[in-house]
Amino acid sequence: MKVPFLDLKAHHAPLTEEFDRAIREVIESSAFAGGPFVEKFEEEFASFCGSSYAIGVGNGTDALWLALLALGIGEGDEVITVPNTFIATAEAITYCKARPVFVDVDQDTFTMNPAELEKSLTQRTKAIIPVHLFGQPADMDPILEFARANGLFIVEDAAQAHGAQYKGRKAGTIGDAGCFSFYPGKNLGAFGEAGAVVTNDPELRKQMQMLRDHGQSRKYYHSTMGWNCRMDGIQAAILSIKLRHLDEANSLRRKHALEYNQAFAGIDEVLTPLEAKYARHVYHVYAVRVQERDATLRHLQEQGVGCAVHYPVPIHLQEAGRNLGYTKGAFPIAEKLADEFLSLPMFPELTEEQIEYVARCVSEAVGVEVFV
Numbered sequence: 001m002k003v004p005f006l007d008l009k010a011h012h013a014p015l016t017e018e019f020d021r022a023i024r025e026v027i028e029s030s031a032f033a034g035g036p037f038v039e040k041f042e043e044e045f046a047s048f049c050g051s052s053y054a055i056g057v058g059n060g061t062d063a064l065w066l067a068l069l070a071l072g073i074g075e076g077d078e079v080i081t082v083p084n085t086f087i088a089t090a091e092a093i094t095y096c097k098a099r100p101v102f103v104d105v106d107q108d109t110f111t112m113n114p115a116e117l118e119k120s121l122t123q124r125t126k127a128i129i130p131v132h133l134f135g136q137p138a139d140m141d142p143i144l145e146f147a148r149a150n151g152l153f154i155v156e157d158a159a160q161a162h163g164a165q166y167k168g169r170k171a172g173t174i175g176d177a178g179c180f181s182f183y184p185g186k187n188l189g190a191f192g193e194a195g196a197v198v199t200n201d202p203e204l205r206k207q208m209q210m211l212r213d214h215g216q217s218r219k220y221y222h223s224t225m226g227w228n229c230r231m232d233g234i235q236a237a238i239l240s241i242k243l244r245h246l247d248e249a250n251s252l253r254r255k256h257a258l259e260y261n262q263a264f265a266g267i268d269e270v271l272t273p274l275e276a277k278y279a280r281h282v283y284h285v286y287a288v289r290v291q292e293r294d295a296t297l298r299h300l301q302e303q304g305v306g307c308a309v310h311y312p313v314p315i316h317l318q319e320a321g322r323n324l325g326y327t328k329g330a331f332p333i334a335e336k337l338a339d340e341f342l343s344l345p346m347f348p349e350l351t352e353e354q355i356e357y358v359a360r361c362v363s364e365a366v367g368v369e370v371f372v
């Protein structure tokens with residue numbers, strides 16, 4: 001049997017006619033860069049999140065960067081985040097001329113450990129970026145409390161957490177701004193690159209709208225030096241369609257996660273992800289932890305199972321992060337997770353047979369005989 005890591009074709013197949021019609025509409029109205037389709041999607045996505053505004057941008061990295069810029073983060077500032085995230089979180093900080101400062105994560109949720117914040121606080125700290133890794137929100141209440149007590153902004157990296165919830169509130173709506181990626185493989189994915197920021201702050205929204213469009217307050221009148229971070233009309237039109245199926249797709253991901261968990265129950269060699277009590281996890285990534293990760297990965301690949309590692313090297317140990325001055329051992333939990341994480345196939349259209357097959361292959365690889 002072959003099980004792909006991700007099957008976008010299966011997800012898109014039932015919607016192709018709708019996509020064709022939507023793309024034709026964009027072509028007919030020539031609204032390619034920004035424009036009415038983007039505005040429509042912004043309203044729909046803000047409403048989905050329960051936020052006042054959404055600002056469509058070019059991708060998730062833009063979203064993080066513009067949110068930080070709009071908050072006034074700049075040279076000499078420090079922004080606290082976690083080392084076990086996609087590089088974009090740290091890139092956005094660096095591209096504001098600020099410095100990423102890392103704190104270790106909680107070993108059960110894999111997200112920012114609020115108890116670690118205090119020791120990373122300096123006079124220069126301006127903001128915190130918790131990352132809702134794999135689709136599970138970070139523990140926001142203590143992070144908010146710490147931010148309030150110290151006058152810090154919170155920018156949520158919700159690039160993997162569309163529709164996830166923290167105590168009933170949507171991920172991305174709890175801090176000052178929430179950043180989303182619509183990279184094709186994300187829970188809500190475009191047909192190319194796209195991203196968005198959500199916020200309840202009208203001033204922040206205005207800043208980001210200007211920054212994404214060359215700092216224009218009106219056409220060819222530039223109040224500030226911005227950049228081009230606009231969202232495409234075609235991407236927005238596609239996202240409007242796919243947004244209507246997001247809740248159902250997330251529910252299926254949750255169902256599959258449960259099926260995996262049950263298949264691995266009683267196998268001590270395979271640690272399954274936990275859903276925090278406060279969370280509705282949306283399993284952008286379903287990652288187990290195994291001791292012999294690389295051998296397990298090889299075995300799965302040989303058996304036709306697509307798998308991946310998110311992420312093999314924490315940012316503080318990447319070549320790109322060398323100048324930040326951290327050494328091995330600085331963040332023991334993040335480092336251990338990087339050695340043990342193994343992401344298994346996860347997408348809404350996954351079948352029970354595929355899940356059973358993947359679980360059997362993993363069990364074989366860790367040396368457990370299974371009878372399913």
Ligand SMILES: *Cc1c(COP(=O)(O)O)cnc(C)c1O
Binds near residue numbers: 060061086088160
């Ligand atoms: C995907 C992702 C990003 C960046 O999004 P792009 O759209 O690829 O620029 C940022 N942070 C995290 C955690 C991500 O997974």
